[in-house]
Amino acid sequence: MTLTRKKSALLLALTLGGVALAGYGYYWWHTARFMPSTDDAYVGADISAISAKVPGYIHTLAVQDNARVKKGDLLVQLDNRDYLAALDQAAGEVAAQQAALSDIAATRQLQLATIAGTHASLLAAQAVTQKTTSDQRRYSALASSSAVSQQIRDHAQSDYHQAIAEESKSRADTSVAERQLQVLDAREQQAKAALVQAQAGLAMAKLNLEYTEIRAPFDGVVGNRRAWSGSYVSSGTQLLSLVPAQGLWIDANFKESQLADMRPGQAARIVADVLPGRTFNGHVGSLSPATGSRFSILPAENATGNFTKIVQRVPVRIVLDGDAAVLGLLRPGLSVTVTVDERNMR
Known part of the structure; x- marks a missing residue:
């Protein structure tokens, strides 16, 4: 009696395992294999380094750290x-x-x-x-x-x-x-x-x-302030950084084995580590013309010494759709996970 129950439980477990395996196989064959994903991805933005064009003493510092400014707002006034x-x-x-x-x-x-x-x-x-x-x-x-x-x-x-x-x-x-x-x-x-x-x-x-009037070139948020009232600045001195209020994107580094069917325009799903329960939408904007290692200061030279093959990664620019590109929930430098849907553009 007990042996029969054990056989029935084992048979049921094997059956459920087989069904789960078959279901996953079906999902992988029809969906998962067309959706490459990477967690080597970060939020990017055109951060502008605001510098002094002419030398002089800072007369007025019109903004503080993390302040929101509009295009044309006064940031720094030099003694004129x-x-x-x-x-x-x-x-x-x-x-x-x-x-x-x-x-x-x-x-x-x-x-x-x-x-x-x-x-x-x-x-x-x-x-x-x-x-x-x-x-x-x-x-x-x-x-x-x-x-x-x-x-x-x-x-x-x-x-x-x-x-x-x-x-x-x-x-x-x-x-x-x-x-x-x-x-x-x-x-x-x-x-x-x-x-x-x-x-x-x-x-x-x-x-x-x-x-002598240094104004905001676009709407954004002040960060990395290095200017103080009364200090002397020379031409070209960086005073602060201005993060744009919109136009964020994602730089996702996919493995070279994931790029065969990736094309600009394919839909992408983004999940940020800061908001794991929310999904942002975007699409593939462009693929880098070379791997990330080729743009490093000292590219690897594989023609000398012992060779160890390392899977290379290629930066892929993901354009955020709608309000996701607005500075707020997402901020430059945050880590995200990107999944690209290749099914509709094969």
Whole structure:
């Protein structure tokens, strides 16, 4: 009687075991083998390191650790008095160059009037030359016939030579006045170049003044703060980190033996260690072009020494769907388990 009961219990156990084994085999064949999983996965985000663009003393620290900020909110205000003075100096330089250009323009108008005067003097000198030339010829002829005295002829000759000299002087004055325009043109080009340089300096001074206000480039949460009021920071000094308020993703490192049928777009299920009872949804965004070891600082060199084969892992970017990508329950660096469903995209 007891032996029969033992045989019945053993038979029942074997039957239940066989059914469970068959059920698992059926599940594995139709489902589990198409759903690779890994717990070597972590939450990622585009964390921005906020740095100072210009050196200076921190005047105001507008945020504290773990504070939520909106895009454009003031994070750090540097002492801007030096940059205000540099801006005024640059503005003064621009004004000086503009005044120099105005002075050159006024000088040009004056020089054009001078040129007009020299042309008029030249015309007058040419008229005098023509008259004295005629007088010199006429008095020379009369003097030859003793119609006029030699003294009158000498006076006419002298007036003629004086008129020639005056005309030559007027021509020289006209040439000098016209060449002065070329000098003004060169000065104008130099002043314009100096004005462009001064305007560039003014634009840079404005930028440097704006850089003293360090603002949030996007919505996020402040972390890893290294800035304190009154401390001096140089250009490029990291002041704090800003974690984006949305756009989280998962970097899952799958074994190379799990990648044969994995494709972008396949659905993924994510379970975070911080919330083991909740499942997040996502999908495969992309697969890394190389294994993680190839991107390390010192990649393994298997061509030397003893060789031990190690299963390589390839980073797979999992894009979180819906509210899962919003900073809150999930945070960058948390550990998760990722399971990819390959059944619908084989």
